[in-house]
Amino acid sequence: MEAGVVDVAVETGDAALLAASAHRWQDMVATRTSLTGGLGSRQVGEVFGERYELPPDLSYNETCASAASIQWSWRLLLATGESRYAELIERTLYNAFAAARSADGRTYYKGNPLQRRPDHAEAVGDPRCRDEWFFSACCPPAVTRLVGSLEHYAVTTSEQAGAPTLHLHQYAPLTLSGPFAGGRVGLRIETEYPWRGRVEITVTEAPGGPWALALRVPPWSVRTRWDTPDEKGVEVTADEQGRAVLHRAWRPGDTVVLHLDLTPRLTLPHPRIDALRGCAAVERGPLVYCFEQTDQEDGAAVDDLALPPDAVFEEVAHDDLDGVGPTVTLRTRAAVVTGAHEAGLPYRTLGSAAAADTDRPVTATAVPYFQWDNRGDGAMRVWTPLLGG
Ligand SMILES: [Zn+2]
Structure with a gap:
C-alpha cells in the first residue's frame, strides 16, 4: 500500500502525501525493524508490534514483508534521492530477504526469526526448518518477482540543474548502458561484494562533457578509500548523503576502485x-x-x-x-x-x-x-x- 501511496504522491505532485509516507517509513525503521531488515514482530495477524517490540525468537519477519519493504524504499529513493532508502534496501536484501531461501534453492522460509532454540518451535507450518511449499504460498512469487527485477535497484541518474549524476546504490557485478547527459553512458562493475570490499568501476561509454559519478558509502565502512583516475588510495570523504562524488569529463577506459571497509x-x-x-x-x-x-x-x-x-x-x-x-x-x-x-x-x-x-x-x-x-x-x-x- 505504501508503494502505491508514493506512486500517487509522485504522479500527482502531492508533497504532503509523500512526506507522510516518508514519516511512516522513518518511524518503522527507528522502532520496529529487526537488524536483518525484517518487519512484523508478531506472527498472529502477521502484524507490527508496539514500538521496540522486537523479540529475536518470536519475530515473524515474513519474507513478503521484506520484499514489500524493498519496493517501498525503492520508490522513496526515486522520489527523494536520499541514500538512507538504499541503505535499508541493502540490509533487507542481504539478510532478511536472502535468508528465506535455502542454499540449494529448494525450500524457503515464510517467517525469518533471529533465534532458534534447540527445543523451541514458533513458526507457522513446519516449525523447525524451511518448507518446500506452504498452503498460503505468498512468498515464492514475491521472491521470484524481486530477484527477477534486481537489476533495476542498482543504479539511477539525475540531471537537475545542469549537473548530470550517475548514482550507484548497490554493488554487484554488472554491465549497464543507457541514455544519459545528452549521449550514452556505459559502466562495467566488477566485484566480489559482499565477501570482499573491492568494487572496480570502468567507464565503457561516456556522453562527452563533465558529469558526476556518485557512489554510496555505507555508514559501517569506517575507513573507505578509492583509486580515481588521478590518484590512488585516497581516503573517501562522503557528503551528507553518504555518497562519494567524483566530477570529471569521463572517458571510456577510466576506472574508479572503491575499497569498502568490511572489518567485522x-x-x-x-x-x-x-x-x-x-x-x-x-x-x-x-x-x-x-x-x-x-x-x-x-x-x-x-x-x-x-x-x-x-x-x-x-x-x-x-x-x-x-x-x-x-x-x-x-x-x-x-x-x-x-x-x-x-x-x-x-x-x-x-x-x-x-x-x-x-x-x-x-x-x-x-x-x-x-x-x-x-x-x-x-x-x-x-x-x-x-x-x-
Ligand atoms: Zn509471504
Missing part, C-alpha cells in the same frame, strides 16, 4: 528493545552474522554463549563450506556461561557467592545469517549476551 564489528541494540538488552550482534559489511550449533566447539551450547565486549574476529574464507557454498566465517574468543539456579528458580540473589553464574572460555564461530539452517536443525542466534552486560 559488534552491534548494540537500542536500550528500549527489552528483548535484546545486554546483547550484541556480529556484522561484517552488509551481512548480519549468527552462531549456529553445528559450528561450535567443546560442547558449547549456542544458548549459553556470551561474547566479550572487546571481541576480535578472525575471518576464514571458504570456497565451498559443506551444505552452504562460498562464505566467510568469523571466529572469536567467547565464553560458555552456566547460569545458577537458587531455590530451584531461574533467578539468584545479586552478590550471592553460593549461587553464581560460571563461565568457561571457548572459541565461537559465526556464519552469515542468510546462510543459516542449511546444515541440520540445531540452535541459532543472532543476538548474543555480552559478558558482564
Whole structure:
C-alpha cells in the first residue's frame, strides 16, 4: 500500500502525501525493524508490534514483508534521492530477504526469526526448518518477482540543474548502458561484494562533457578509500548523503576502485528493545552474522554463549563450506556461561557467592545469517549476551 501511496504522491505532485509516507517509513525503521531488515514482530495477524517490540525468537519477519519493504524504499529513493532508502534496501536484501531461501534453492522460509532454540518451535507450518511449499504460498512469487527485477535497484541518474549524476546504490557485478547527459553512458562493475570490499568501476561509454559519478558509502565502512583516475588510495570523504562524488569529463577506459571497509564489528541494540538488552550482534559489511550449533566447539551450547565486549574476529574464507557454498566465517574468543539456579528458580540473589553464574572460555564461530539452517536443525542466534552486560 505504501508503494502505491508514493506512486500517487509522485504522479500527482502531492508533497504532503509523500512526506507522510516518508514519516511512516522513518518511524518503522527507528522502532520496529529487526537488524536483518525484517518487519512484523508478531506472527498472529502477521502484524507490527508496539514500538521496540522486537523479540529475536518470536519475530515473524515474513519474507513478503521484506520484499514489500524493498519496493517501498525503492520508490522513496526515486522520489527523494536520499541514500538512507538504499541503505535499508541493502540490509533487507542481504539478510532478511536472502535468508528465506535455502542454499540449494529448494525450500524457503515464510517467517525469518533471529533465534532458534534447540527445543523451541514458533513458526507457522513446519516449525523447525524451511518448507518446500506452504498452503498460503505468498512468498515464492514475491521472491521470484524481486530477484527477477534486481537489476533495476542498482543504479539511477539525475540531471537537475545542469549537473548530470550517475548514482550507484548497490554493488554487484554488472554491465549497464543507457541514455544519459545528452549521449550514452556505459559502466562495467566488477566485484566480489559482499565477501570482499573491492568494487572496480570502468567507464565503457561516456556522453562527452563533465558529469558526476556518485557512489554510496555505507555508514559501517569506517575507513573507505578509492583509486580515481588521478590518484590512488585516497581516503573517501562522503557528503551528507553518504555518497562519494567524483566530477570529471569521463572517458571510456577510466576506472574508479572503491575499497569498502568490511572489518567485522559488534552491534548494540537500542536500550528500549527489552528483548535484546545486554546483547550484541556480529556484522561484517552488509551481512548480519549468527552462531549456529553445528559450528561450535567443546560442547558449547549456542544458548549459553556470551561474547566479550572487546571481541576480535578472525575471518576464514571458504570456497565451498559443506551444505552452504562460498562464505566467510568469523571466529572469536567467547565464553560458555552456566547460569545458577537458587531455590530451584531461574533467578539468584545479586552478590550471592553460593549461587553464581560460571563461565568457561571457548572459541565461537559465526556464519552469515542468510546462510543459516542449511546444515541440520540445531540452535541459532543472532543476538548474543555480552559478558558482564
Ligand atoms: Zn509471504
